[in-house]
Amino acid sequence: MRGIIIVSFLVLQSLVVSSSQSAPDFNFFYWVTYWPGAICESQKGCCPPPPEAKTSSDFMIHGLWPQFNNGTWPAFCDQTNLFDISKVSDLISRMERKWGEWGVWTCPSNETKLWEHEWDKHGTCVQSIFDQHSYFHTNLKFRQKLDLLNILKQSGIKPNDGFYGLEEIKNAIKCVIGFAPGIECNEDVEGKKQLFQIYICLDNYAKEFVECPYVPDGSCASKIKFPKSPKTDSCTDSQSVMPSVSTT
Ligand SMILES: *[C@@H]1O[C@H](CO)[C@@H](O)[C@H](O)[C@H]1NC(C)=O
Numbered sequence: 001m002r003g004i005i006i007v008s009f010l011v012l013q014s015l016v017v018s019s020s021q022s023a024p025d026f027n028f029f030y031w032v033t034y035w036p037g038a039i040c041e042s043q044k045g046c047c048p049p050p051p052e053a054k055t056s057s058d059f060m061i062h063g064l065w066p067q068f069n070n071g072t073w074p075a076f077c078d079q080t081n082l083f084d085i086s087k088v089s090d091l092i093s094r095m096e097r098k099w100g101e102w103g104v105w106t107c108p109s110n111e112t113k114l115w116e117h118e119w120d121k122h123g124t125c126v127q128s129i130f131d132q133h134s135y136f137h138t139n140l141k142f143r144q145k146l147d148l149l150n151i152l153k154q155s156g157i158k159p160n161d162g163f164y165g166l167e168e169i170k171n172a173i174k175c176v177i178g179f180a181p182g183i184e185c186n187e188d189v190e191g192k193k194q195l196f197q198i199y200i201c202l203d204n205y206a207k208e209f210v211e212c213p214y215v216p217d218g219s220c221a222s223k224i225k226f227p228k229s230p231k232t233d234s235c236t237d238s239q240s241v242m243p244s245v246s247t248t
């Protein structure tokens, strides 16, 4: 008797799961961009894109990440649909300009590896709403919609190695999209906290900005540095990204 109840419960549960496959099974998205200047000015140093790369030193897309309200996230959900660059061939030229790789995650910098990682880790978990093309296209759409550098500049916050209030930076963005973003910092060579990544929260269909249900711990200080835009030739050589150990 008990066995029958359990079995029928399992059958029912699997029916519910399969019939709700088109609804997102996560709670919201982070759409994350990074500031290349914070890489070149970091203890790690940067590994600039090759001169032929079309990447600029504006905010660069990192990716669109499904999240749970409790601060955890699904990852690497499907090994059978890995990144296939031929599925986004019409988007490549825009991706090269807005989704470049400044040696943060791969060195020598390789943007294809970053795109591959973003789809394989995060994109495969959002297939209830996106295929590969719409995942990458949605990232580009938000990048076009939200000119973060300009938004900050209009509030007098500029990449000039100056220090700005963390709340001031959040408020400048909140004034435009209605909700405060999460800010992640890293450290410059002197150990000063600087603006590294901006997390914008989106609803679980990636349509609207929302109040962040969970704010990432950004390890910032109350005043943070906004490093200058990197110049390719001022960056650390691609072979020497490890911090040099002081021998004195
Ligand atoms: C967070 O929420 C997800 C989805 O509801 C759940 O699967 C996971 O176990 C939770 N993790 C923790 C640490 O609470």
Ligand SMILES: *[C@@H]1O[C@H](CO)[C@@H](O)[C@H](O)[C@H]1NC(C)=O
Pocket (backbone or CB within 6 Å): 110, 111, 112, 113, 116
């Ligand atoms: C960049 O990464 C892609 C994907 O992993 C790989 O196919 C390609 O060979 C890499 N390019 C270089 C120049 O290393």
